[in-house]
Amino acid sequence: MTSASTATSAVTAEDFREILAQTKAFVRDAVVPREREIAEQNKMPDEIVRQAKAMGLFGYAIPQEWGGLGLDLAQDVELAMELGYTTLALRSLFGTNNGIAGQVLVGFGTEDQKSRWLEHIASGAVVASFALTESGAGSDPAALRTTAARSGEDWIINGEKRFITNAPVADLFVVFARTRPADEDGAGISVFLVPADTPGVEVGPKDRKMGQEGAWTAEVYFRDVRVGADALVGGNEDIGYRAAMTSLARGRVHIAALAVGTAQRALDESVTYAATATQGGTPIGRFQLVQAHLADMQTGVMAGRALVRDAARAWVAGEDRRVAPSVAKLFCTEMAGRVADSAVQVHGGTGYMRDVAVERIYRDVRLLRLYEGTSEIQRLIIGGGLIRNAERAAR
Template sequence: MTTVASAPQSGTPNTVSAGDTPEVDDEDLRAILAQTREFIRTAVVPREQEIADADEIPADLRAQAKAMGLFGFAIPQRWGGLGLDLAQDVELAMELGYTTLALRSMFGTNNGIAGQVLVGFGTEAQKVRWLERIASGEVVASFALTESGAGSDPAGLRTAAVRDGEDWVITGDKRFITNAPVADLFVVFARTRPADDSGPGIAVFLVPAGRPGLSVGVKDRKMGQEGSWTADVHFDGVRVPGDALVGGSEDVGFRAAMTSLARGRVHIAAMAVGQAQRALDESVEYAATATQGGTPVGDFQLVQAMLADQQTGVMAGRALVRDAAAKWVSGEDRRIAPSSAKLFCTEMVGKVADLAVQVHGGTGYMRDVPVERIYRDVRLLRLYEGTSEIQRLIIGRGLVRRARSVR
């Protein structure tokens, strides 16, 4: 595959910040989406079983993704990325979501929750050091937030960072960290003081892999998403210099985490729509060709009803994702809308995947059948970057606060 779009060299003036206005016009976006769709459907889809069996993305597919700019699609062009805003990002995510979710996971943190911390909150020196290499795929970034006692609620963090002269010393454990086994850079959230009236006391640090005291556990064995690697990460007195503190401020961490997670929720919702579309397409194809007692399965009205429910869910999810992304870009709503999109779309794709297995009957329960893999893969979407329960709390609390604020 050829590169989907060429980005300006470093030094090109950056007139926008992430998530404000697009750096890519409609014509270029159409080209990016078309080439991504071709890559996904002709190069990746035929090798999904290979990826699942090996629990790894093949090196040639990784190289193609790098050449296409996919490791930096949401990184501003100033730093070598494609510069998609969130409204454009979700269109790409719906294409990426059509295949195994492990592919997107390979470069998801570079563009999303890890990369956006640097884009939105890093110092100029930190951006110069890391962002171009993140956008090119030379550096794989990991977002090290989750702990055994602090998952959807970062306020419960126990990993500690203590100042020692000009340095910081980090001690603690992280869980379920995506790309940890291959990460070159860990974006690490740690508590520098107890929460008080001035803030939650959470800072974020840039910790290169290989630092003394930093170790990565064995790859997690998960229900699904083979090829997407996660692992525990341990920090045993890991020393980093003062300039590793993102934004140069101890008070940046919690806000950086919340902002990056909220943006990422819209992206995850779009991924869910793409996966739901794939499950629907597999269901329609099976219903149109498979027979029961000599009659095509799709001629049975109850099967048609299941297809109708799938189609309705996909269309509703797509509309909601686009609306939430537009509200993010305009600044109208960067809290309730992202959580609403993630809640609906990740729950929706679970129902669509379940119906896909049902349409396939016993065949849908067999390994090596796409809908069986999809059924397992999408279950995780309701858990990471904030569970469905957390999204409901954010939405409900936000609505009450909004009502009180207008009185």
């Protein structure tokens, strides 16, 4: 089995430089000029979707043997920092294919499941959606109430999921459900592959969100949804909780990198504005208090970039796949919020106007501190991990 935790990158440094350069050009030349259109229409233009598929972006983190580019996490974060430079709706197009949904299959699927789905996910022919979050079971997956019960050789799934990214356009739901009460053997959570056209699957209307226009989320309902035994990921009822935690931890490093890219954009917009906008005939960038804002922003961006790269390196090396991802996600998403706030302040009243990039960024980045584990959950993971490490060392 090829595992997300053991697979090594087959992409050479030279090839990756070309991938990164093409992605940077795509983001800045094709997407940035259309950010206002994307926000107003709440939709990613079809030609941008087609171009992303042609570039392999729907499968950049899927192993090459399954049709992807095969980037490891250290390369993934470099790409994410470029993707974060524009509307986060771009990354949402293919984020779940490469990340929390696709990695469940890469790391835990059977060979038959991988053969059936991964090439289609990597090409963008299939949009995979990660159906974990529920009302009352967001940052704590162990509390989920969606159930899966045996019916002969099949499974019957019942429950509701919320805030599910790409649900309105999903072809495949990676669904987490409780198959038994938690006990000494585990959390009792399994994960199933449920095609979106399966009878009993219903997707609600698109959510109306504070920001990230063009990135669609919705509630998903499972009412007596019958799936075969081959839908159980890994063919094992006890894989679900570990699959969720592993996928989310890896995704946290990616989200941290995305936050760095967005913060860099807010900083760049602010520096340009400060160098050209005037107050009393003097560029505002010459005022020391404006320079102080810019200095703090630059410091946060550089610190975040270094932290993301270190966390990704530790993940690839197998040194730290729990505490470091949470540290990176906590710091970088909180940093992006502070940088976005400072960016609006540097722009003054202009920064509060729609159609100004930093106004959109201010709204977009607020979500980064919530999904894939809130900042509060990251603090619990970090603090608890440090204590457990110390206790083990003391034995």
